[in-house]
Amino acid sequence: MASNISASTSRAGDGNGPAFTCLYTNADSLTNKTDILKGLVNDTTPMVIGITEVNPKAGTPMKQDRLNIDGYEFFAKCAGGRGVCLYVKSELPATVCSVDKDDDFEESVWVELQLRDRTILLIGCLYRSPNSPTSNNHALCSLIAKTKASRWSHVLLMGDFNYGKLTWIGDGYFGTHTMTTRRKAAHKAFLAATREAALVQHVIRPTRKCPDNQTPHILDLVFSRARDRVTELDVRPHGLGKSDHFLITFSFTASPTSGSLAATTVPAGSVTSRKGDARVANNAATQRRSCNPGTVTSPRRCPIGSASATAMPAGSVTSGEKDAKGGKGAATQRRPGNLGTVTSPRDAEC
DSSP states (O other): OOBOOHHHHOOTTOSSOOEEEEEEEEOSOOTTTHHHHHHHHHHSOOSEEEEEOOSOSSSOOOOHHHHOOBTEEEEEEOTTSSOEEEEEETTSOOEEOOSOTTOOOSSEEEEEEEOTTSOEEEEEEEEOOTTOOHHHHHHHHHHHHGGGOTTOSEEEEEEEOOOTTOOOSSSOSSTTOOOOHHHHHHHHHHHHHHHHTTOEEOOOSOOBOOOTTSOOOOOEEEEESSGGGEEEEEEOSOOSTTOSBOOEEEEEEOOTTOOOSOBSSOOSSOOOOOOOOOOOOSSGGGGGSOOOOOOOBOOOOOOOOOOOOOOOOTTOOOSSOOOTTOHHHHHHHHSOOOOOOOSSOOSSOO
16 A cells, blocks of 8 residues: 655645655753653644654663654664654654664664655664764764665755764865864764765754853754755754754755655555645745644654764865855854853763
8 A cells, every 4th residue: 555645745836846844853862851842743744853862861761652752653773872763754654774784883773765756765863972982983984875875866864963073164174173183083084974975964054052152063964965855944043842952944855856755565554644744945045934843643663772963163065066155045054043052061062
């Protein structure tokens, strides 16, 4: 049984193919924020939700029954780390997958969605600790490079990578930031891996609050294979509950030649089509709008495990497509915004 939801995920005549809304944030623990997340989801209907730092810093990993949201399939890696998870609307039957059978990277979760034209969309949510050892950094680069495999026609990655000294605007790599040789090498290797995988990074505004005497950086990132695949990206000036990472909302568009976001096969359980609130932006300037996440209905499975993430300072662009000086959308994201301050900064880089 196929679930055709093309009417709910694309607008006629926009020329951009099927699109769906997404929500991502670093929750800094969902322990006391599940009701806040569900309320946020009830405002609109994001088709995909990515969360990093699901678990508290010190404490027992959260149980799946506390994380389930009605109407969504739940995929996670939450044991032994801060935890990462993906929620995918039930009418988009997703399948958990592995990008690399020898994957040694600590915290990531991956799913595949098959489109009606039988092309496959790979979605990943990752978390990299600011204290990540060199071996884990190398594993992350290897993992990202392997997303270039021909099996996946479309790729969407989101997460907190904690590479705050890199910049995603212009031609510079590190600006005026001072780093140790080891840290600089890690930043360069990560940037090289994203370019090897032909990925474009879309977030160009700071994503975390910092103390007044520190410069905010872009820690949370969204990658795809082309600049026009992610539209209506909005970095909101607040987080989930008291998290000091901001909420990021956006629309993801499959290629213009792709079929609708319809599964050719359906996993256990029946699937019914349901209209969502996905929208496609005409240009990057619409990133200023607020996209509200939406309603949900009932999850089925949970591969539990861990998490990863990364970022850069004003000055450089990842992957083949440069964004000139960013156009209107970039100008909008470069504005300071309401970044706020934190009284007790966490261990992540600002």
